[in-house]
Structure formats: structure tokens, C-alpha cells
Amino acid sequence: MGTQAYVSAASGLSTTILLERAADGDQLAWGQLIDDYDRLVRSVAGSFRLQAADVSDVAQTTWLRLVQKLHTIRDPERLAGWLAVTATRESWALLRRAARHAPMVEDRPDPDPAVDPEATVATGDAARDLWATVAELPPRQQRLLIALFRDELDSYNEVAATCAMPIGSIGPTRARALSQLQRKLADRDLGPADL
Template structure:
């Protein structure tokens, strides 16, 4: 449906670059038909074309600030779709993240020479974080989990996500496709609304992670932390035996006794899913060292941890 907003593309782009979510929503709605036409011309009618459009919309959230010519944003959006569609056609292996722009010609996308920052930092720079996370919270938990892992954590390959979620790779693909589709629809429908401060939730979770590690090293958890780890909390996966419920606290104590130390590197938090990514140091001469990175994946209810799975991401190549 055509936008009724009389603003030019250039005006909407500048407003979006200054952090106005409604302006970006209008841009995406205005150019949705032409973006879909590009995708269908390369991928044909079907879910792949829809996925390419949805990926492009999510990519625009991250990189709208990189548009050099605001008046040509329509061409930029179509180039994002075209590039993503071509990547789908020629891909020989999975590539993680909200991708689609790294291989565009430089006249479409000004890339910095240094390593690109983490997706969440890009989102924060563009003042779109709260809008995005409100949309993430609208997803059902199963869809939210795969989206958070794929796009906001270091656990990004389909194989890793499948192992974490204990589902086949095909199910991961299906859930990601559903999640992106729902995200795109929610973002367009909520662009002009006010949104909760997502940074507050993330910062609270980061502080909880720091306090949990510090308290466990001292040998006890203060009441405000222990209340978040009730007796019914359990670890699953590598540190738990099949059919046996293992509370996280004694496992953490065993790791500490072995000289393993963890340091918070990155936190991803929604209301009932939390991911703490850790750097790990081992004692000198350890015969069975812990991998250099790990992640705590927590499923919560009313903030209290119900299930914890410790995940060891594949090392970066």
C-alpha cells in the first residue's frame, strides 16, 4: 500500500538516520513492493523471495546510517535485496548474522576499514534498539530464541543453533524464516509507537552476570541473586546427566575449584530469555582445559531462572 506521508525519500532517510523509527517504517512500507519485485525476479515466487525482502528490512535497521545519498534510498534498498538474493543463489555454506550488505559495491555502502562492530552496537548507534527489541519480544519464545542466537549472539551457525535448541537444522531454518517474517510485520505496524528502554533490561542482566560470577568466587550468592536461581532451576546438556536434575550452583563451584574463571563479554536479554557470553581462562598446565569461550543460555519465568544450558560456540574461523 502506498504511503500517504508527503515527505520525500531524502527527508524520511535523514529522519530515520537521526533515530526516528516511524520514518524508517514509512520508507520500508513505501518501497516494499519494489523490493519484493527485485527478489522475485531473481528467486521466483515463494518463501525464498519473501525471506530476502525480510532480511533486507532487518538489514536496513542496522545500516540506514550508512546511506550516503538519502534521495537514492530506494535504489539502496533494492540493492540490498538483490545482493541478498544473489547470495542465496550462490551460497555454498551458511553465513551468520543479519547479512546482505558486506558485498555490496562501495558506492551503495560505505564500509569502514576496521572490523565491523557487533550488531547491537550498530543498532544503538542508529537509535533503533528499543523498536527492534519490542518487536523481538512480540515473537513466540521458540522463534525469539533462534532469532536472538542467530542475530545477536556469537552462536550463529545453523548447526550450533540446532544443537542448542535440540531440534533439526531444518527446524532452525523454518523458525528463522517465521521469526523474520513476523519481525518485519511487527516492525512496520509499530514504527510510530513509543517503545520501552531495552538498554535497561540488558544492563540489569549484565549486572546480574557480574554479581553472579563475583559472588560464586566468594563462595556464596547474596539473597537478591540466589532468589533468581531457585531450587527448581536445573542445568541441561553437557554438565547434566540424562534424567538427573542438576542445580547450576554446584557445577559453578566445581569449575571454580578447577581454576576456571569466566569474564562477561556480551549480554543479550529479553524478558524470558537471557544469553551471557563469557571469555574463559584456564589455570596454567590444565590437562583438560575449558574452551576459551562459552555462553550461558537461560530460560526464565518472572525473571527467575528455570533452565540453564552452557553452550560452547565453535571457534571463529
């Protein structure tokens, strides 16, 4: 089964064409790429529980990395995955820098015996694996899953407005997205027992 080209709903252009035009300095193409993918970039950074300003920093740095690597993107139609991986790396880098500069605290409270540190780390790793896999889905499905499960929008009207899709399309699109996500996770041995 071949890769299906993502076409921006707003511009009607494929990611490949948008990237080519952006490389030629077309600011409208850059704007459309950001409109199409910034929510994904910010949701990946948000999965690290960063403060809003840090999420913005990660997003800005991720877009800067795209500018720097624009001519080396081998498969433009997989831009979503590239952006998700880059946002993950930038989030880790930000956390490492923050840890290096954090002041040493002498009086630390006793750890809560009810909190299992290994389980906490495993849960965080599983969430990052899950959202990185979501980033490989077609952008329309990504936006829908983010709206439904990360942003936890209250109504289908909000979801439809956020995702620019008719309410009647939400259920079938969600079913296809979850089915595709389940297959991708199973291919990576990240089934329900691992998440």
C-alpha cells in the first residue's frame, strides 16, 4: 500500500509542494505548513509536561530545525513524523538544560511511598511512544485524535470546528485512525500490555 499524499485543506496543496515553495521563500507556504502542523508539534512538546513558554520554545526551535534541514527532507509526505521526532528531541534537550541549571535543594521531602518511580517513567515513555506513532498517521487523523484524546474537547461541535470536518465524519475518521494506530503499535510490539 503506497503512501497517500497529504493535501492541506486550506490551500489544496500537498506537503511536498508546500515544502518546495517554502524552500523558495514563499511565506504563504510556510504559513500553511505551520497552520497544518504546529498543533502536532505543540502537542508532542506538551506531552513532556513543559510549561507553556517552554512548549513555545520547543515549537519555535522545531520550526527552526525544519528551516535548517529543509533541503534534506527525503520524504516530504512524512513531515509529520519528522516534526514529532524533532519536537521530542528538542523537548529532551530543554529538559536536560533545565536539569543542569537547577539549583541543588538540600531539604527534599521524603518520596511518596505510594508513587512507583519505575511505573511513572514507563507511563511517560509509553505516552511518548503512542503520540510519536500518532504523528505518523495522516494529518487529518492526527488532528482528530489530538482533539479527542489530548485536548479533550467537550463536544463534537468543538471537535468539528477544531478539525475542520463535518460532525458526521468524526466517528468514521476516528474509527479508521484508531484501527491504523492499533496496527502500527502492534507492528512495534507496543500493544495494550506495553502501553
